[in-house]
Amino acid sequence: MDAIDLRLVELLRTNARLSFAELARQVGLSAPAVHERVGKLESSGVVRGYRADVDPEAIGLGVTALISVVEESTTDADDLQELLRELPEIETCYFMAGVESFLLTVRVGTIAELERLIVRLNRTPGVASTRTAIALSAKWENRPRPLSPPAE
Amino acid sequence: MDAIDLRLVELLRTNARLSFAELARQVGLSAPAVHERVGKLESSGVVRGYRADVDPEAIGLGVTALISVVEESTTDADDLQELLRELPEIETCYFMAGVESFLLTVRVGTIAELERLIVRLNRTPGVASTRTAIALSAKWENRPRPLSPPAE
DNA sequence: TACAGGACGTGGATGCCATCGACCTGCGAC
DNA sequence: GTCGCAGGTCGATGGCATCCACGTCCTGTA
CATH class of the missing domain: 1.10.10.10 (Winged helix-like DNA-binding domain superfamily/Winged helix DNA-binding domain)
Incomplete structure (x- = not known):
């Protein structure tokens, strides 16, 4: 590098x-x-792939939400992670410091779908509770940070 | 479409x-x-661009955090948004429903840098308070959701 | 110092790809 | 019916991806 x-x-x-x-x-x-x-x-894994940046609304994913997940004290985080991976609505999944072990950003088409997703999450073994915050709009997403000084 | x-x-x-x-x-x-x-x-704006998906650690951005911002009741969200846009560490910026108007995901190299960023945020005009959660690891990010049924 | 080996570069050759223009076809408006 | 357009196909051409042979500069070793 x-x-x-x-x-x-x-x-x-x-x-x-x-x-x-x-x-x-x-x-x-x-x-x-x-x-x-x-x-x-x-x-070497520095570049993991190449993605088109697509307007989510255009493909019917106009609702973005962030869901924090508190896991039950008895379960293994890795197991829960694997269950979460099955849900295609979860676009990104962070393992967090704090009581809420996971923070998910999810994308669905409608609020009704979001509701169903939340219900499904709460029924998932290992999930103690969830907390959902809805993004009203994305001001920007995945903006690539420019390198330190634009070397001239 | x-x-x-x-x-x-x-x-x-x-x-x-x-x-x-x-x-x-x-x-x-x-x-x-x-x-x-x-x-x-x-x-038509459906495809907004094409991005290499790069391992953040490999380019010295190993610390990911999510920061919620409560704005002062007297300020205009658009003005604050423009100030936030100036900070290159902010990779994505959602405008949220709820008391915390903005949710930022930020990327920096070290915890010290994160601290400096939080201080700078709290000094930004229009910011009443912030709350930071650190991502210990990203299980996955920006996973593209497959289309409904894999049409065979 | 001499030299072997490896990492990394260049240039040329070759076949595939991007992209343009000419042309075809199906469909809706009138 | 037929005009006009949206959206295809095909063929041509110049640029690009990619392979290969070879040059050059380090660096470790005798």
């Missing part, structure tokens, strides 16, 4: 569809060199 | 670097047709 790798990562975080030729121009290397560097970033 | 558009969106959400030729094969259209569809999805 030298400065060029960091630059490549930043470029791809901003636009994952840049061609290797374009990346090469931006970092001042040849296309094969960039190809190899990016390949290494992928296989 | 017909079924083919949905399929394209799903494919790109899973792998944003698929070639148009490959997308075309997957959906049973010609490459130029897919090219045009994707272009329309982009210009």
Whole structure:
């Protein structure tokens, strides 16, 4: 991970569809060199994939909520995690410090669906209670942080 | 947005670097047709961009936290939002229902940086108070939800 | 110092891909 | 019926991805 790798990562975080030729121009290397560097970033796990950033409303997922989960003291967090993984509505799952072990961000189409999801969660073995907060709007999401100083 | 558009969106959400030729094969259209569809999805705002999914730790952002912000009753949420936008550590910003108007997910390198960020937030005009929860680990993030039934 | 080996780069070659333009076809409005 | 358009297909062409042979610069070792 030298400065060029960091630059490549930043470029791809901003636009994952840049061609290797374009990346090469931006970092001042040849296309094969960039190809190899990016390949290494992928296989070393630095770059985990490439995702289109899609407006959730456009695909019928207009309701976003954050749900905190308190787990029962008797259960194993890993087991609960595996049960949570089964629920496709859960877009991200953090294991938290604090009483509420998990914090989920979920995406559904309607409030009715959200209600059903909450009921299902509360019935899930290991879940003691949940607390839901609804996002009225996303001001921005997954904004890539620019590298420290824009090296000029 | 017909079924083919949905399929394209799903494919790109899973792998944003698929070639148009490959997308075309997957959906049973010609490459130029897919090219045009994707272009329309982009210009209509359904597809907002393409992002490499990068391991935050690998780029020195190993600390993730969620911060709820209570705003002062006298201030305008839009003004506060603009101030928040200036802070590059804030990766996503939701406007929430409830007393805590904003929920931020932030990413920094160290706990010390997190502390500085919290101080800065609390000094920001319009911020009445904040509450921070630290994510010990991300079990998964931004998992793309598969389309309803995998149409066979 | 001399030298072997590896990491990393370049340049050329080759086949695939992106993208344009010409043209076809089905459908709704009139 | 037929005009006009939305949305396809196909063919051509230039650029890109990717492989390979080779150069260069470190670095460890005798």
